[in-house]
Amino acid sequence: MEEQLISVMIVDDHPLMRHGIRHLLALDPRFNVTAEASNGNEALEMARQSPPDLIVLDLKMKGLSGLETLNLLRANAVNSRVVVLTVSDQRSDISALLDAGVNGYMLKDSDPEYLLNQIIQVAEGGVAFGAPLHALRNGDGWKADPFIILTEREQEVMKEVACGLSNKQVAENLAISEQTVKVHIRNVLRKLNVRSRVAATVLWLESHRTGL
DSSP, rough: OOOEEEEEEOOOOOOHHHHHHHHTTHHHHHTEEEEEEESSOOOHHHHHHOOEEEEEESSSSSSSSSHHHHHHHHHTTTTOOEEESSSOOOOHHHHHHHHHHEEEEEETTSSSSHHHHHHHHHTTOOOOEOOOHHHTTTSSSSSSGGGGGOOHHHHHHHHHHHHHOOHHHHHHTTSOOOOOOOOHHHHHHHHTTOOOHHHHHHHHHHHHTTTT
């Protein structure tokens, strides 16, 4: 059975960077670059007409920024998975993008092989954040060990969510209702002081990767 291609839109205001990303994605036969945009307005128009599976988005662009573009995409019900590529590892940028629902945040100077692997991870339903995340944990609400305040069941739910599972899948695995899963996730977000399950997942993965 032939593997289904992953449609990709590349959004960057530098033609050379778009070319480089296209060349990188061509190393994996599953990726099919179906659109390129040089600014946020173009990206929004193209994505509304034909939403790709994945959008690789520059953060610092002329006109609409990557963050503004992402917010408009989500406001227009474009649910494509989004990886932001940037030279910035500022805590404010990372936090704002997490709140907007980004699925990956990678620095442009990352090793190409590593960058490709991270993009693949996002395309397959995971998250990828190559930018330094320790700064996030030093910010308001990002405690060194925030999960100690979660109940045992909330931690079980969070572990499943961090694996990229849907609410329905979490409910099946833990033998609870989907509504109960939603309640637990809502409580987790409130306790961690984050606005999205992606932000909670990043914090979970970072905490467990560093052995906190």
